[in-house]
Amino acid sequence: MDKKQRIIITMLELVVKQGLHATPMSQVAKEANVAVGTIYHYFENKNQIIEEIYLMIVQDYGVVLMANLPDKDYKSQYEAMWLNLYNYFVGNPLAFTFMEIVAVPPIITKNLVRLSAKHIANIRDFFLKGIEENHIKDVPVRLILQMVLGDVVSAMRLKIKDELDMNKEQLKFALEMSWDSIKKNN
Amino acid sequence: MDKKQRIIITMLELVVKQGLHATPMSQVAKEANVAVGTIYHYFENKNQIIEEIYLMIVQDYGVVLMANLPDKDYKSQYEAMWLNLYNYFVGNPLAFTFMEIVAVPPIITKNLVRLSAKHIANIRDFFLKGIEENHIKDVPVRLILQMVLGDVVSAMRLKIKDELDMNKEQLKFALEMSWDSIKKNN
DNA sequence: ATCAACAAATTGAATATTCATTCGGTTTTC
């Protein structure tokens, strides 16, 4: 692994464990086995490292979410997507916590958020299609997106905080609740 | 308003606007029209002010949420509760943002969270009753609590970030989605 | 009422620490 990558990973780990402002560059340097100066060879400043981590994770969203969707009914595709995101978080708890507690304003600017919107355009399209084809409620797609993300985050929070172990059954419950919230009532 | 109160309010305002670590005690002192030393007369340290703000808001939850519940069916009571919390956030955007981006670990410890659990015991009871009486799904109450809170937060985020104006209709949608997610299917 | 004596509140300059960033020099790479 090259030094730039080591710096990014180390920063991610430390910042999730200790918080951004409790993580001095000197510590990042030490734990990444790199000199402080080297960090500034690759990055303008501390915040730029954070921005790169953010963009890295958002990019993941775009590909992870839509991976291996079954060629079945809409609900099954939704469930696959939901689980894709959930499992991504389970497999990358650092990414989850980073997005939860580090990737917030003013650290991450509105501008950067807009810049990363293109990565999740396909997810938006998925829900727009669902509305058109009458699978899900005809409400603003932005509302759907936010609520669905909120559901995955809620499930993940319980797991991270060890308040539920999120076994098969509990996961099924969460997924069912999420689907019920968006599915069209007839 | 006494000085202690002024210090708390000023800290809340600044910390929401600038972030915790971008808010020096000297600035809090100046904007609260108080000397730095006075702050340390009332508080042990910076973090203790944050903890007091946190407890203040959690205490609000307990009373605000259960206020003026209609003496009608369970669903109506749920909607009233949901709107109580939503409107509390709308009326206290500082409280909302504080809980969202400041009241996170490691600033707020697990211990403090446990300490504040008693304030929301009645909310928990409300959902337990709903499960018993077959109004809502028979799933772990902790899951319900987290998902419902997540729904309100999602709605509020959209409003705060100005992505939806959250007019009557949009609010109705969000509330409907939230209820559908927990209501029992027959 | 007046005042002495004490306690509580208030002040802000001084302290000590922490930390992001710089930069002159060294090593590695091609």
Added chain:
DNA sequence: GAAAACCGAATGAATATTCAATTTGTTGAT
């Protein structure tokens, strides 16, 4: 032998906290 990567001590700015000194408030005796 030039360019790129790398080093880490030195710099300078920021800031949480302390504390000795001052002001304000309270109490009870005269």
